[in-house]
Amino acid sequence: MQQHQHRIAGEEVNIFVPQDRVDLDVFLEWARSAAMAGPLALDTETTGLDIFSPNYRLRTVQFGTRDTAFVVHWERGGHFQEYALRVLRNAHNFTIHNAPFDWLVLGEHAGIPLESLAPRTIDTKILAALVDPRQPMEGGIGTGLKPLSAYYIDPTSPDTQGDLTAVFRSLGLTKATGWRSIPLGHPTYNLYAGLDVILGSRILPILVSELDRLGVRDALRQYEHEIARICAVMQRTGMVLDDEYTRELDAALAAEAEEFAAVAARYGVENINSTAQVAEALLGMGERLTERTASGAVKVDKAVLLALADRNMQWEPLGVRRRNPLAEAVLRSKRAGKWRSAYAQTFLDGADLRGRVHPNINSLQARTGRMSVTGPALQTLPSSDWMIRRCLLADEGHVMVSTDFAAVEMCVLAALADVKRMKEAIAAGIDLHNFTAGLVYGEGFTKAHRKICKGVGFGTVYGGGPVTIARQTGAPEDDVRFAQAKYHRVYPEIKRTAQRWQREAYASGMVTVSVTGRRLPLDRDRAYAVVNYQVQSAARDCLGQAMITMEEAGLLPYLRLPIHDEVLASVPATEAEELAREIERCMTFDLMGVPISAEAEIGGRSWGSLYGADY
DNA sequence: TGCGTAGCG
């Protein structure tokens, strides 16, 4: 038995690395008795993060308690796998930090489906996010195992991931190759693999007592675990990539990026992504660049360049000035390059052997609880053009269905703040912005009035002032001021509730608690954001609840992606109507007397078909 | 790593 010792918070801990069958029997005996006492901490080391790529490997599986860890070398096969599997199958409870990753790894590479593992898992990352969802940059502890351990357990506990990169370098490896190539027997690798489960085991009771102390209900913890599991199933399912179309698109974008980069080069811009070069060249052509960035640099963003290229924000010709050919070239080359690297190539790189991409869904990422999607960032694909979304397909014989909540943030605001007249309008099925315009301007209101009222509505949800709303809507500032003042007279409950939320936050250490019991830390100098946090967070929980309802209705196999107020699904073409109605039903419910509703749109085979593509 | 930028709800 290989053995490593370390000190955590002044106590000696032991990491054991079984080398043979005799050692494995010791491991099994230990695991049996340790699992009786409480949850076993579980973790894996793998070749990387690309779980679904063809030559991905599971390397070790670690089990631990507060003072002992066993690192089982899965990669050695045979008895090593057999013994690890026995514990994975039989232990009653596990604690994992960032469980979806290990669920998917063990599902794909150890044959333990997440349907078996998830119901036995407590995810300490979820618990940490419920204690404080902020990242270290935002003034929080962070939800990574390292910052949590440093804060709650031992400030000197090693950065097990970070320090290993130094080890990788000493072995002539890089961050990219290290996890794959470090020898399985490397002492630091095994020590750190073991320490992770020991730290995970120690962090669990601390976070649980923090949640109890803070009064975070157990139901919320359970709810988040359900949502994490549902998102992990979606990630495992993934989406079909239209490989042929994507390759052609990638080539076309590469050609376009190159063509217009060559044009820019003729004006002295060697690198179209260098804002300094672009600014200098434009100034050299006699253009006046008046806008500055926050740090004082000359601003040459899309809005500035579009104006120089005599185009509006939709890229349509304006005909008000001579088109600056450099601005035009930079715009086109940048867009093509961005779409290629961020989307087309990420799709192609991420596809598994069956041609499916598996976006990583972080079910509890933002400080409001909102979800995020990475690798690829499918929540952020261009929506003004179908070209990129056209790459992703419904399954064979299926069509895409996209179901959006109807104005969910406004409905949530009406519910949370108990806004009487808003609730009446929503219940009557009246268009809210028309209704508001009627109240503000009288029945003879114009389209421009409606636009201002819509802007004021959004501004209220975001905590915006007249200047920003005027900029966003293009309306004169005075008009916005008038509408905003009237808005708050018409819906007086909003300001009243906002003040109550702020008062409660100040009285409780700058934390506002959402309607579902989620703790939302506020920045002291941005207390106005409390309205947005409450609304965004409750809207997120509307989506979360709907996802749980959809699973109960047997719809989970069709779900592909959550997008804040929308769910994307792939459904058999023959049952599309029926399933679309079923999804709508699951997304329709009452929130504190306000009807939350949703509308499904049935597309064709590709996601792009919902944005104008003909396939 | 910070900044500037572009994409989304």
Place this chain on the structure above:
DNA sequence: ATATACGCTACGCAC
């Protein structure tokens, strides 16, 4: 006393 647009992911450059 008054007013403040919110939340993300990702890429490339410059340091």
